[in-house]
Amino acid sequence: MSFLAELLISAMLLASSVFIVLGSLGLLRFRDFFQRLHAPTKATTIGVGCLLIASIFYHPLISGHSSPRELLITLFLFITAPI
Template sequence: MMNAAGLPLWAALLTSFFLLLGATVTLIGCIGLIRLRTFYERIHAPTMGTSLGAGSIVLASIIFFSVLDSRPVLHEVLIAVFVTVTTPVTLMLLSRAALYRDHTDDSRKLPRSRDQD
């Protein structure tokens, strides 16, 4: 935290706002991981951390380093792009595996569906 003293106040405020927003959203997502009852509900919870949570923390980092170096520092965008592209792949594979397991083991764990087969 030695070189943050030269940061103008507006940049510090913006960075703090987006950092806290992102961290809070991530925390709420993890609370959902605990509070929601079935696996299919819980699969929604971590996407809060990967969409808005990661997005605003990355934005905070971009603002901080861009103002600090007084040039656009955009490499954090790669993290946002990477997370957006990989999360659907893992979650889709995981939910398909869960669906497959539920169909084979005990189908009463399946949540309400319009036409159960």
């Protein structure tokens, strides 16, 4: 695997973890029920989306062939996300 691909995958994983942690902190910080629902849904949707995009890049580089499974999961996530 090339250095650029590893860098891209690592950046997506780092962005994913940052968004998920920020969503968790938003859940702790806000006091109102609806604000507590709002912060984690946006941040976690983007965080899991970044994680799935990293998976989309990782698996073809390792196995040599791409699978539409990750793309379909990402599409389904963004269609059904409560944003």
